[in-house]
Amino acid sequence: MNIDLSRRSFIKLAGAGVVASSLGSLGFGEAEAQELAHIKPFRLTTLTETRNTCPYCSVACGIIMYSEGDARNGQAELIHIEGDVDHPTNRGTLCPKGAALKDFVRSESRLTEPKIRRPGSDAFEPISWDEALDRIARALKDDRDENLVQFNEDGVPVNRLTTTGVLAASATTNETAWATFKVIKAMGIAGFDNQARV
Amino acid sequence: MSPKPDPSVISNIATPDFARLPDPARLFARRAARLRALSSDARLGPYLRFLADLSEMLAGLAAELAPPAGVDAATIARNRSVRMPPIDRAALIRSDDMAAIWTAVLDRAGGLAMPDPARAALEALRSAPEADRQALLAELAADRVPEGFAAPAAFAAAALQLAASRLAATLDPAQLVPIRTGICPSCGGLPQASIVTATIQLDGARYAACACCSTQWNEVRVKCLCCGSTKGIGYRAIEGAAEEAAIRAEICNECDSWVKILYQNRDARLEPFADDIASLGLDALMRDTEWRRGGFNPFLVGY
Numbered sequence: 019m020n021i022d023l024s025r026r027s028f029i030k031l032a033g034a035g036v037v038a039s040s041l042g043s044l045g046f047g048e049a050e051a052q053e054l055a056h057i058k059p060f061r062l063t064t065l066t067e068t069r070n071t072c073p074y075c076s077v078a079c080g081i082i083m084y085s086e087g088d089a090r091n092g093q094a095e096l097i098h099i100e101g102d103v104d105h106p107t108n109r110g111t112l113c114p115k116g117a118a119l120k121d122f123v124r125s126e127s128r129l130t131e132p133k134i135r136r137p138g139s140d141a142f143e144p145i146s147w148d149e150a151l152d153r154i155a156r157a158l159k160d161d162r163d164e165n166l167v168q169f170n171e172d173g174v175p176v177n178r179l180t181t182t183g184v185l186a187a188s189a190t191t192n193e194t195a196w197a198t199f200k201v202i203k204a205m206g207i208a209g210f211d212n213q214a215r216v
Numbered sequence: 217m218s219p220k221p222d223p224s225v226i227s228n229i230a231t232p233d234f235a236r237l238p239d240p241a242r243l244f245a246r247r248a249a250r251l252r253a254l255s256s257d258a259r260l261g262p263y264l265r266f267l268a269d270l271s272e273m274l275a276g277l278a279a280e281l282a283p284p285a286g287v288d289a290a291t292i293a294r295n296r297s298v299r300m301p302p303i304d305r306a307a308l309i310r311s312d313d314m315a316a317i318w319t320a321v322l323d324r325a326g327g328l329a330m331p332d333p334a335r336a337a338l339e340a341l342r343s344a345p346e347a348d349r350q351a352l353l354a355e356l357a358a359d360r361v362p363e364g365f366a367a368p369a370a371f372a373a374a375a376l377q378l379a380a381s382r383l384a385a386t387l388d389p390a391q392l393v394p395i396r397t398g399i400c401p402s403c404g405g406l407p408q409a410s411i412v413t414a415t416i417q418l419d420g421a422r423y424a425a426c427a428c429c430s431t432q433w434n435e436v437r438v439k440c441l442c443c444g445s446t447k448g449i450g451y452r453a454i455e456g457a458a459e460e461a462a463i464r465a466e467i468c469n470e471c472d473s474w475v476k477i478l479y480q481n482r483d484a485r486l487e488p489f490a491d492d493i494a495s496l497g498l499d500a501l502m503r504d505t506e507w508r509r510g511g512f513n514p515f516l517v518g519y
Contacts, residue, residue: 039518041263043367045331052259052494057454057497062505065451065464067438082420082437088450088460097459103420104436109229110420171516 073187076213080105179206186212230417244275250490284313286386303403305357314490325383366517373514380429397444400426413482425488427496442510473510
């Protein structure tokens with residue numbers, strides 16, 4: 019193939035110089051100039067689409083979160099959430115709770131820090147993570163010491179703690195789900211849900 | 217019904233077809249109609265009307281010509297076994313069908329209304345030696361427009377698109393295999409844009425549209441069609457009602473390129489070729505950024 023040769027013959031035959039764009043060289047330069055002049059004052063808006071996992075239940079549906087601004091810099095406003103068609107679990111579908119996720123994220127009463135309602139109080143107040151975790155550990159230990167069932171009616175040894183329930187996150191890795199299962203089941207807790215269940 | 221239970225079936229949600237093959241007569245007729253609709257109130261009107269006339273001519277040819285000889289089964293099986301597309305574009309441009317279309321396009325394009333530079337390019341093509349015309353086709357078949365050839369390349373690309381889509385139409389979609397991200401499974405061509413589809417059974421699946429044979433193939437969303445990266449993907453739209461923007465640029469910070477993405481679930485009228493041309497404003501704004509255009513469109517040279 020000798021493209022230089024072809025170009026020479028075209029240029030000679032067409033009698034035209036080298037024009038960069040399709041529109042210009044086909045004779046639509048005026049339309050192109052009008053479009054360019056029209057678009058010049060406009061700027062580009064940054065949008066982001068981010069894959070994530072619905073946090074509601076252990077099915078762990080895939081979602082696509084649309085935001086305006088650059089989510090990678092933390093400077094984005096969430097504008098829309100929809101099911102991820104490419105996700106094998108839900109293939110783009112969402113349940114009514116999942117479909118309302120945007121309101122969940124932007125809810126005024128969304129929990130963003132640990133809170134406690136102390137005995138006798140009618141309101142939640144913020145509490146530090148350290149204090150919250152210490153109190154949870156204390157309460158769990160006290161409850162297990164008091165209510166652990168060690169033998170069933172037939173006198174067979176069991177490890178059964180039915181007075182505590184645990185709901186774990188859905189958007190975790192296999193490793194986190196495995197570790198969660200080991201910790202909770204070792205304590206004898208039966209009322210337990212995380213995505214390792216499914 | 218399969219005797220085996222399939223837990224992946226969700227209600228009436230269809231599994232996305234891997235590939236949608238073109239129906240050339242309908243494809244070019246729809247393209248022409250969309251171009252004409254877009255031309256009525258656009259500054260690019262004259263160019264869109266010219267392309268609408270050209271597409272109408274291609275639709276007419278597609279309806280008239282006898283179907284081409286398909287790719288032989290042995291070639292399909294061999295290429296499939298090594299994950300190559302069944303259509304060899306280097307062979308396509310030398311085929312009898314291509315020659316007939318080339319002649320018909322050069323002949324009938326003369327009857328279309330067009331500015332003098334376009335007509336001069338057409339005349340130059342008609343009188344150019346056959347070797348030169350083949351050289352130009354070979355460049356287009358490799359998804360390149362040689363510098364300075366934008367005008368003759370438009371006519372050559374129109375002929376190649378018709379020939380390639382007619383051959384793609386003879387393929388069996390079940391025989392196509394994924395080649396690589398951003399590579400057409402029918403002809404190995406580059407995408408001109410991707411579309412997010414909206415049908416009753418399937419909302420939100422993304423298909424890349426081949427710039428050469430117009431096959432559409434399923435690609436994962438939020439993924440670069442140039443390098444296959446899922447990291448560093450962002451979007452740009454023309455400011456103002458960006459939330460509603462149905463045409464966006466999908467940018468990739470890994471390979472510094474961008475490809476247009478059209479959301480048919482926001483505007484069902486979008487047609488990959490026509491709206492790629494009509495949204496030239498987005499290309500103009502993206503031209504001033506650090507990202508280079510990754511979608512191939514031989515009618516948008518210079519962007």
